[in-house]
Amino acid sequence: MTSAGRFAPSPSGELHVGNLRTAILAWLFAKSTGRDFLLRVEDLDRARSGAEAEQLRDLEAVGVSWDAAVVRQTERGPLYEDAIARLAAEGRTYECFCTRREIQEAPSAPHSPQGAYPGTCRTLSEAEREIRRASRPASIRLRSEVAEWAVEDQLHGNYVGVVDDFVLRRNDGVTAYNLAVVVDDAAQGIDQVVRGDDLLPSTPRQAYLATLLGLPVPEYAHVPLVVNHDGVRLAKRDGAVTLGDLAALGVTAVSVRDLLLESLGLPAGSLQDAVPEFDPRRLPRERWVWKTPRG
Numbered sequence: 001m002t003s004a005g006r007f008a009p010s011p012s013g014e015l016h017v018g019n020l021r022t023a024i025l026a027w028l029f030a031k032s033t034g035r036d037f038l039l040r041v042e043d044l045d046r047a048r049s050g051a052e053a054e055q056l057r058d059l060e061a062v063g064v065s066w067d068a069a070v071v072r073q074t075e076r077g078p079l080y081e082d083a084i085a086r087l088a089a090e091g092r093t094y095e096c097f098c099t100r101r102e103i104q105e106a107p108s109a110p111h112s113p114q115g116a117y118p119g120t121c122r123t124l125s126e127a128e129r130e131i132r133r134a135s136r137p138a139s140i141r142l143r144s145e146v147a148e149w150a151v152e153d154q155l156h157g158n159y160v161g162v163v164d165d166f167v168l169r170r171n172d173g174v175t176a177y178n179l180a181v182v183v184d185d186a187a188q189g190i191d192q193v194v195r196g197d198d199l200l201p202s203t204p205r206q207a208y209l210a211t212l213l214g215l216p217v218p219e220y221a222h223v224p225l226v227v228n229h230d231g232v233r234l235a236k237r238d239g240a241v242t243l244g245d246l247a248a249l250g251v252t253a254v255s256v257r258d259l260l261l262e263s264l265g266l267p268a269g270s271l272q273d274a275v276p277e278f279d280p281r282r283l284p285r286e287r288w289v290w291k292t293p294r295g
């Protein structure tokens, strides 16, 4: 089995400079530790036709390379179903018929945090499930045996987060992100996960699930996001934030790459040349505010 890092974009549109900065970081973490670097397209949801090709082109333009064929989640349904079947065989799943509104309006269980699933369908009898199946397809939830779980993160240290009875398969049949990501990382030999720190809160759920499935838990590094001048996570509406937008202003992909490297305290130039200079302990820990450069 290889030892690898990865970048896993959702093909919902063009990547923006925040996504590209995270991809460069993930590449540097992998290469500076002798790992392969893999690309996985997370296209179970919100895929837009043509976006994958644009994203791969933009990653290459800033110097991000990958060491094996691109993997797409829509081609991996049997792997996810196998994992759910194994959990179900151990009695670790149950059907949930709740709507989003019912979950929001349900009184939360004692000591359970805001937003955690209150466990409404955990104890339904088979007869009750039979009745509900007639009116609404079920989602599949994990019957979690813990309320929280700890992970080690290279930038955040020991992090403890909520583990509730989270969804494994949505009621529209789509595999949930938390399950797909755990199954894919293990199947691809990914033992280093570098991604935006907005995903840190869901990481304990994924590490717990990996443990239940007998899969190795990767090492984690959740890196600071890029934000707009209001301190809000960068988005497409924040002006010229994609390579396409910036090219129209006369800013080349190479200058964007250099700007991103400099924002990380690294010398401008090829990503390869930045590898010997890369030290996670010296990375800026604060969010980086994007200012549109002049061409």
Ligand SMILES: [Zn+2]
Pocket (backbone or CB within 6 Å): 095, 096, 097, 098, 119, 120, 121, 122
């Ligand atoms: Zn429910």
